[in-house]
Amino acid sequence: MKTFYVTTPIYYANSLPHLGHLYTMIVGDTLARSKRQRGIETYFLTGTDEHGINIERAAQKAGRTPQQQADYVVSYFKEMTSAFALDTEHGGYDFFMRTTYPFHYEGVSELWRRIAARKTPRGNDAIYKGHYEGWFCAACAEYKTEDQYQKGDPPTCLIHDTPLDRVSEESYFFRLSDFDEALLDVYTSRPDFIRPESRANEVISFVRGGLQDLSISRLKTSVSWGIPVPGDPAHTMYVWFDALTNYITAIGFGNEERERAAGFEKFWPGVNLVGKDILRFHAVYWPAFLLAAGVEVPRAVVAHGMWVDPNGRKMSKTLRNTIELDVLQKHFAVDAVRYFCLREMVFGQDGRFGYENLIDRTNSDLASGLGNLSSRTLTMIARYCDSRVPSGKIPEEKLLFAKRTGVDTDQTTVAGFIETARDQFLLHFENMAFSRALEVAWSVVARVDKMITDAKPWDLAKDENQKLTLGAVLYRAAESLRWLCVLLFPVMPQASHAMWKQLGLGGAPDRIDPSTLKWGELPEGTRIGDVQPVFPRLDKARLLSEINQPAQGEANQIPSSTSPATDAAEGVKTFIDIDDFAKVDLRVGQVLSAERLPKSDKLLLLKVDLGEAEPRQVLAGIAQYYEPEKLLGRKIVVVANLKPRKLRGYESQGMVVAASYGEEGRPVLATFTEDVPNGARLK
Ligand code: MSP
Numbered sequence: 167m168k169t170f171y172v173t174t175p176i177y178y179a180n181s182l183p184h185l186g187h188l189y190t191m192i193v194g195d196t197l198a199r200s201k202r203q204r205g206i207e208t209y210f211l212t213g214t215d216e217h218g219i220n221i222e223r224a225a226q227k228a229g230r231t232p233q234q235q236a237d238y239v240v241s242y243f244k245e246m247t248s249a250f251a252l253d254t255e256h257g258g259y260d261f262f263m264r265t266t267y268p269f270h271y272e273g274v275s276e277l278w279r280r281i282a283a284r285k286t287p288r289g290n291d292a293i294y295k296g297h298y299e300g301w302f303c304a305a306c307a308e309y310k311t312e313d314q315y316q317k318g319d320p321p322t323c324l325i326h327d328t329p330l331d332r333v334s335e336e337s338y339f340f341r342l343s344d345f346d347e348a349l350l351d352v353y354t355s356r357p358d359f360i361r362p363e364s365r366a367n368e369v370i371s372f373v374r375g376g377l378q379d380l381s382i383s384r385l386k387t388s389v390s391w392g393i394p395v396p397g398d399p400a401h402t403m404y405v406w407f408d409a410l411t412n413y414i415t416a417i418g419f420g421n422e423e424r425e426r427a428a429g430f431e432k433f434w435p436g437v438n439l440v441g442k443d444i445l446r447f448h449a450v451y452w453p454a455f456l457l458a459a460g461v462e463v464p465r466a467v468v469a470h471g472m473w474v475d476p477n478g479r480k481m482s483k484t485l486r487n488t489i490e491l492d493v494l495q496k497h498f499a500v501d502a503v504r505y506f507c508l509r510e511m512v513f514g515q516d517g518r519f520g521y522e523n524l525i526d527r528t529n530s531d532l533a534s535g536l537g538n539l540s541s542r543t544l545t546m547i548a549r550y551c552d553s554r555v556p557s558g559k560i561p562e563e564k565l566l567f568a569k570r571t572g573v574d575t576d577q578t579t580v581a582g583f584i585e586t587a588r589d590q591f592l593l594h595f596e597n598m599a600f601s602r603a604l605e606v607a608w609s610v611v612a613r614v615d616k617m618i619t620d621a622k623p624w625d626l627a628k629d630e631n632q633k634l635t636l637g638a639v640l641y642r643a644a645e646s647l648r649w650l651c652v653l654l655f656p657v658m659p660q661a662s663h664a665m666w667k668q669l670g671l672g673g674a675p676d677r678i679d680p681s682t683l684k685w686g687e688l689p690e691g692t693r694i695g696d697v698q699p700v701f702p703r704l705d706k707a708r709l710l711s712e713i714n715q716p717a718q719g720e721a722n723q724i725p726s727s728t729s730p731a732t733d734a735a736e737g738v739k740t741f742i743d744i745d746d747f748a749k750v751d752l753r754v755g756q757v758l759s760a761e762r763l764p765k766s767d768k769l770l771l772l773k774v775d776l777g778e779a780e781p782r783q784v785l786a787g788i789a790q791y792y793e794p795e796k797l798l799g800r801k802i803v804v805v806a807n808l809k810p811r812k813l814r815g816y817e818s819q820g821m822v823v824a825a826s827y828g829e830e831g832r833p834v835l836a837t838f839t840e841d842v843p844n845g846a847r848l849k
Contacts, residue, residue, distance in 0.1 A: 167207060168206050168207070169209070170198075170207070170208045170209070170433075170437075171208070171209045171211070171417065171433035171434065171435075171437065171465075172194050172197050172198055172208070172209075172210050172211070172436060172437045172439060173194070173210075173211040173212070173413050173416075173436055173437070173438050174191050174194045174211070174212040174213075174440075175190060175215075175439075175440050175441065175444060176212070176213040176409055176412050177214050177215060177243070178215050178221065179215065179216040179221050179235060179239040180220050180221050180224035180235070180239070182239060182242050183239075183243060183246065183491060184488040184489055184490055184491060185473055185488065185489035185494065185519060186441070186473050186481055186488075188491055188494075188503075188507075189473060189507050190439055190440070190441060191212055191247065191250075191252050191258075192250075192503075192504050192507050192508070193439055193470060193513075193598075193600075194439050195252050195259070196504070196656045196657055197210075197437075197439075197656070198210035198259075199655065199656035199659060199676065200595060200656035202676070203652075203675075203676050203678070203679060203680070204679045204681070207432075209261075209417065209428060209433045209436070211260065211261055211413070211417070211436075212259045212262060213261070213262050213263025213412065214239065214243060214264050214265070215409045215412075216236040216266045217232075217265055217266070217391055217402075217405050217408055218304075218307050218391065218392060219304045219388075219389050219391070220305055220405075221236060221391060222389070222390070223304060232391045236266060240262075243262070246492075246495070247262070250495065251500050251659065251660065256659075257659065257676070261428065263416040265408055265412055269415065269421040269424050270408075270411075270412060270415045270416075272415075272420050273411060273414065273415030273419045273420030273424075274407070274408050274411045274415060274420070275393065275420070276419065276420030277420065277455065277461070278293070278395065278396050278403065279396050280460065280461075281293055281340070281455065281458045281459045284459065284460060286341050286344035286345065286458065287345065287347065288344045290341055291341065292340065292341050293339065293341070294338070295336065295337070296337060296338075296339050297334075297335070297336055297337065298333055298334070298337035298339075298381040299333070299334045300332075300333055300334075301331070301332060301333070302330060302331045302332075302333045303315075303323040303325070303330050303331075304331060305323065305326040307404075307405045308406075309333070309381060310330060315330055325443075333381075333384070335384070335385050335388060336401075337382070337383050337385075337401075338381070338382050338383040338395060338401060339380060339381055339382065340379060340380045340407075340454070340455070340458070341379050342377045342378065342380045342451070342454055343376070343379050345454040345457060346373050346374075348454075349373050349377075349450065349454060349457075350370065350374070352453060352457075353373075354370075358466055359449075359463075359464075359467065360449050360466070360468075360469070361466055361468045361514075361598065362469070362513070362514040362598075364514070365445055365469045365514065369445065369446065369450060372446065372450065377450070380404075380451060381404065382404040382407045383395050383402060383404055384401065384404065385400060385401060385402070386399065386400050386401060386402050387400075390402060392405060392408060406447055406451065407455065410447065410448070410452045410455065413436065413438060414430060417429060417430045417432075417434060417436075418431075419434070419461070434462060435463065435464050435465040436464060436465055437465050437466045437468060438466070438467045438468070439468050440467065440469050441469065441470055442470065442471055442514075448467045448469075452464070452467075468598060469514065470511070470513055470514060471512075471513075471514055471515045471517060472516050473489070473516070473518075474517070474518055474519070475518065476522070476523070478518065481519075489519055489521075493713060497709055497713060498524065499660075499661075499701065501532075501658035501659070501661040501701075502524070502527075502528040502532055502701065503524070504657055504658060505528075505531070505532060505604070505657060505658055506527050508600040508604060508657055509527065509600070509604045510523065510527065510601070512599075512601050513598045513601065514598075521709070521710060522710065525706045525709055529703055529704055529706070531608060532700075533699075533701045533702065533703040533704070534703075535608060535611050536608075536611050536654075536661075537699055537701035538615075539611055539615050539618075539647065540647055540665050540668065540700055541697055541698075541699055541700070543618070544644075544668055544694050544697040545697055546618075547640050547644065547694055548697060550627050550636060550640070551637060551640060553693055554691050554693055554694070555640075555641060555644055555669075555689065555691060555692040556634075556637030556638070556690065557637050557690045558577055558638055558645065558686060558688075559577070559638065560634050560635060561634065564635065568632070568635040568638070571622075571632060573621050573638070573639060574617075575638075577638065577641075577686075578685075580613070580614070580646070581686070583610070584649055584685065587606050587607070587609060588649065588681075590606045591603045591606045591680075592680060592681060594606065595656075600657070607650060607653055607654060610646060610649070610650060611650070614642070614643050614646045614647075617639065617642065618639060618643055621636075623636050623639060623640065641688070644688055644694075645685065645687075645688040647669060648669060648671065648687075648688045649680075649683055650665075651665050651675040652675045652678045652680050655675040659676065661700050661701065662675045662676075663675065664698075665700055667695050668694060668697055668698065668700075669688075669692070669695070670692045670695050671688075671692065750805060750807070751806040751847065752803055752805060752806070752823065752847065753776045753777070753803070753804050753806040753848070754776075754802075754804075754845060754847075754848070755774040755775060755776045755782070755784075755801070755820075755844060756774065756775045756799065756800070756801055756844050757772055757773070757774055757797045757798055757799065757800045757802060758772075758774065758781050758798075759772070759773040759798070760772050760773075760794035760797040761794050762789055762794060763785065763789070763814060763816065765814070766789070766814060767789060768788075768789050768790060769786065769787055769789055769814065770785070770786050770787075770789045770792065770794055770797075771783065771785060772784045772785070772786055772797070772822070774820070774822075775845075776806055776844060777844040777846075778845065782806075782819040783816065783818065784804060784818055784819060784820045784821065785813050785816060785818035786822040786824075787833070788822070788824065788835070791832060791833055792835070800835070801842065802822055802835050802836065802837060803822070803823040803835075803836040804820045804821065804822055805821040808820055808821050822835065823835075823836045824836060
């Protein structure tokens with residue numbers, strides 16, 4: 167039986183995850199869903215990397231123990247994986263791995279012992295004790311060579327810009343230098359081992375440049391938060407040795423109970439999905455450890471690019487340009503985020519992530535594109551075909567009529583197009599070219615959309631002789647939608663299910679192998695479900711201003727010295743002073759008269775009593791939503807000190823305050839539920 171095992175890196179438990187971390191999970195999840203959909207038994211693993219000096223320091227800073235720190239980060243991870251429907255409950259990962267699980271200790275120790283008991287390809291001990299002298303970056307968890315740091319006292323990490331730690335102590339070493347040929351053998355005999363190819367070339371030239379032995383332990387007195395070296399508890403294992411091994415311990419290497427629960431024998435070797443930032447660890451050290459232990463190397467190491475901000479800067483907490491998961495989750499549909507990530511980033515290259523881009527793509531590709539195609543097709547089936555999927559065939563006797571309309575009478579044309587698109591889509595997907603696969607899917611959306619527009623169903627509906635032509639057009643559109651649901655399921659699981667339901671179909675799109683789709687299997691007569699927008703349009707201006715504003719209450723928690731309004735470098739103006747607010751003179755008013763303004767369908771002319779000698783004349787753009795006579799006597803709120811201005815020849819001496827919602831900005835007048843005199847000031 168064919169199986170598939172895919173992993174994400176395990177994320178450091180020192181800080182909360184952001185979009186970059188979410189991205190690898192989305193890619194892993196998409197791959198896992200597509201394999202499951204194709205009937206392949208699949209295991210998808212993600213988790214956290216919880217040991218090492220970096221976690222120890224983060225915990226200390228937060229006043230927690232390292233375990234508490236890890237638990238805290240893990241609980242946030244679980245919350246977010248659930249919110250983004252990536253957890254087991256939502257059909258996502260099979261297991262959330264933590265390197266603090268006792269079975270992991272057993273498995274890592276077993277791997278160490280196996281390596282220690284064996285010889286390298288050149289006949290030397292694979293692990294030996296020595297002395298390490300050099301610089302270490304806690305954030306990278308990496309020993310740095312001269313070309314990897316900025317000289318200084320102490321030197322600083324080129325990636326993190328933080329001071330390096332001086333290490334001078336006894337250490338166990340892994341004899342990496344004896345594995346260059348064995349590694350090069352793997353790379354050359356298996357061209358798919360490192361993907362994409364450009365990354366493989368980088369790794370190959372690194373290995374050809376010569377490998378140095380790797381320090382794989384620290385004295386417990388320097389790093390205590392980690393796994394002790396078997397037989398020498400005065401040493402703690404190097405965190406990368408510990409972390410990389412999670413890919414096999416999670417499925418049962420070195421622990422029978424886990425083996426029974428998951429299945430090392432069944433699933434290993436797997437595909438390790440990583441960011442290009444940690445490719446060297448995965449494509450050089452990791453296979454070398456496995457070769458040394460006599461365990462199979464991964465099936466493939468696949469590296470994706472990094473997300474940068476819209477200005478091309480790396481995302482980092484220091485630059486405050488990270489995309490935070492709770493913001494994304496609050497304002498965007500999960501499937502829109504998944505779609506964006508997979509469509510926008512050419513897999514393997516870096517990609518820019520900005521909220522504006524995300525909103526634009528959601529509106530253009532999802533709301534106006536796929537979502538609109540789905541709702542217009544289904545709405546027309548409801549209207550013209552009594553909510554039943556019509557027949558896709560045009561009978562002989564009606565062919566002549568159909569031909570006159572310009573509608574293609576041969577449905578194999580569109581069927582052929584979508585079959586070719588399906589094959590290309592699957593091929594791109596197999597090659598992890600998600601962006602290209604989605605382009606192909608959207609070429610189907612465009613094609614079907616055009617077919618509908620060209621056929622002008624609203625005209626066909628008026629002609630009794632064209633009823634079957636109209637049916638055929640709508641059938642083709644609905645059948646194409648069924649195919650799209652199946653193809654897009656791994657990328658947009660929720661939306662694909664929702665569209666499937668609206669098509670009135672039984673079963674589920676995740677149970678259909680896209681390669682087995684056959685044109686015409688959408689049953690004629692199917693009663694479609696309730697038609698609802700799958701991807702509501704986003705109000706860009708409003709959303710951007712909401713995203714840039716901290717939530718209510720959050721403002722109180724930010725000390726004034728760092729408040730965004732005072733932080734000129736941020737360029738964000740979120741807060742105003744009470745004095746700014748006091749400049750606005752808001753008054754209670756009562757509507758004395760209201761009438762429509764001649765030649766305007768938007769404006770009402772109001773006379774409002776603000777408790778002054780004379781009533782004010784105020785124009786309000788609410789005529790489409792409020793009947794003038796219903797406003798008589800109503801208490802409202804008026805901006806009383808707004809500079810008067812003329813609209814259509816009438817002076818407006820103030821402005822009515824109303825909430826505004828929905829796409830069209832529907833106004834709702836502010837009012838009072840208690841008695842209040844005219845002219846009272848709002849403060
Ligand atoms: N703990 C190690 C991995 C050990 S795996 C045996 C680690 N953790 S990490 O939390 O720093 O980052 C893990 C991964 O998060 C990166 O490799 C990458 O997959 C992802 N990303 C973090 N920031 C990213 C971006 N800005 N863009 C895309 N992915 C990024 O390294």
